Amino acid sequence: MQTARFGCGRGANPLLKGALCSRRVIGLMRKGKVKRTTKETDIEVAVDLDGSGKSDVATGIGFLDHMLDLLARHSRMDVTVKARGDLHIDHHHTTEDVGIALGQAVKQALGDMRGITRYADVHMPMDEALTRVAIDVSGRPFLVFKSTFVRDKIGTFDTELVNEWFQAFAMNSGVTLHVETLYGSNDHHIAESCFKGLARALRAALAVDPRAASEIPSTKGSLGG
């Protein structure tokens, strides 16, 4: 029987190799924790960039929980989100503020961004829908969002809030993010392809590049402006 091997050397279990390598190569835990309270929402978020995709998410909005679950799963970040918001008004404040807090936690976890791959792009299919996501983990927040929806709602969730969430996440994580749904007709699939696309782009861009693990990936020598 073969023994599972841990670590990043030759013969390491390839399923474990990525996250453990990132952690070992840069020699620190890439974790972030944010607590954010306003008159509209009360939110606690924790992320581990080198996790295994575990999620513990409860926002009070079923559809948003579904999106954050799959964001964790496909990015391989561990994500905890506990939110209590003014859902008696609508889902807007809670959705936006979860994006803000999660963005801040990712930014905190990244630190000076040493060693990261920085760029990634993904074409993410979800049945008939196809979304392209390109990311530059640059420290410069920017969002281009060109995904449109057929209807106003997915269940009780306003489809316009997908854009709001991405805007909040990009501005607060400090990433340049381009999201465009090339085609699709089912709004649930379109939204899911946006979040899964972001997940896979983050997974690739946040991974430590072993050829440049001690470097900040910028000719300027710093990221963030």
Ligand SMILES: [Mn+2]
């Ligand atoms: Mn689904």
